[in-house]
Amino acid sequence: MAKGLDVGTMNILSARQEGTDTVFVQQRNSFVEIEYSDMAEQMLSQSDVLHIRKDDKVYVVGDDALDFANIFNKETRRPMQHGILSSDEKSAIPMMKLIIEQVIGEPQHPGERLYYSSPADPIDSDLSTLYHQKTLESLLNDMGYDAEPINEGMAVIYSELADNSFTGLGISFGAGMTNVCLAYYAVPVMKFSVARGGDWIDTEAAQATGTPVDKVTSIKEDDFELDFRTDVGGVEGALSIYYENLLDYVIEHIVNEVDEEDIEEGLDVPVVVTGGTASPDGFEDLFRDHLESAEIPFSVSDVIHAKEPMYSVARGGLVAARSDEEEPIGDSEPKTEPAEASEDD
Ligand SMILES: Nc1ncnc2c1ncn2[C@@H]1O[C@H](COP(=O)(O)OP(=O)(O)OP(=O)(O)O)[C@@H](O)[C@H]1O
Ligand SMILES: [Mg+2]
Secondary structure, eight states, rough: OEEEEESSSSEEEEEEEEEEEEEOOOOOEEEEEEEHHHHHHHHTSSSOEEEEEETTTEEEEEEHHHHHHHHTTOOBOOOOOTTTTTTTTHHHHHHHHHHHHHHHHOOSSTEEEEEEOOOOOOOSOOHHHHHHHOOOOOEEEEEEEEEEEEHHHHHHHHHHGGTTTTTTEEEEEEEOOOOEEEEEOOOOOEEEEOOOOOHHHHHHHHHHHHHOOOHHHHHHHHHBBBOSSSSSSSSHHHHHHHHHHHHHHHHHHHHHHOOOOOOOOEEEEEEEEGGGGGGTHHHHHHHHHEEEEEEEOSSEEEEEEOTTTTTTHHHHHHHHHHHHTTTTOOOOOOOTTTTTTTOOO
């Protein structure tokens, strides 16, 4: 057996194979600190809410953090920022350990192969991914796994471009980052990230319109479409502007980063766009339009929108882990565990 793990700024997901099904388990990468009280004790003991108690504080982690934050009028906190462990959050590691244990469970046997996603170093900030990557590796190895990092963009290619000999450009538009990888027969020839994603869109749109960030995030995640018929001056109008700006920013960096010497003459490859930020209707068309007007040094045969943008990276990790174990890779339908992962159909 083998597993894939997507460690994201907003979501942590695992993927494993059960017969012909791929099973995903998902938790939000957030937590809330509440004072220990009889009421809190009662609520927690009656439910299977993920939590840890430390002295007179209780930490509720994962999906339930948001509900508890609302009940206790607290803010949720996030262990990661811009794709890596947050240096501002001292409790980051124990909180993520708890979430990761819940989504991956015990290894099926000691040394079970597990590939976890790790971003490429961002080219627009001096953040380094090394500490993040090594910390996760030792945390996962301590749990009994044989853990190996996989570049997030490469995971997208493993997940979505098997039919194209793992050749193409994979882009994961996440919360804290956007990860880009160009691979040629499963060999990455260029990879980078930018420290901008959905969080950046939310913060900018909130600032521009004087709206609380949480409100902007929920408007964006709820029925927002990139159709450019939306309200000028309103939140949706601002979201569209920053979406467009993020796409141009990413495409501009692709143009700069692809070294023509690394590219075979006449290279013609598909581009896959995925990640939570790629969810709104109209994203794929907008990306295609903007890519067409850019001067990238290879030709694009197709722009593909991943069917399940939230699951690509975890699935890619699973594909990599299974191919290490030399299990046959089946073309399988995803199956979601009740109350553990959610999927829009
Ligand atoms: N339906 C939706 N419409 C628009 N945005 C969405 C939607 N669903 C989720 N998002 C956004 O997608 C982002 C989360 O995506 P994803 O889970 O791919 O990121 P992540 O892997 O946690 O982050 P990263 O890869 O940057 O570390 C958030 O910014 C969230 O607001
Ligand atoms: Mg991600």
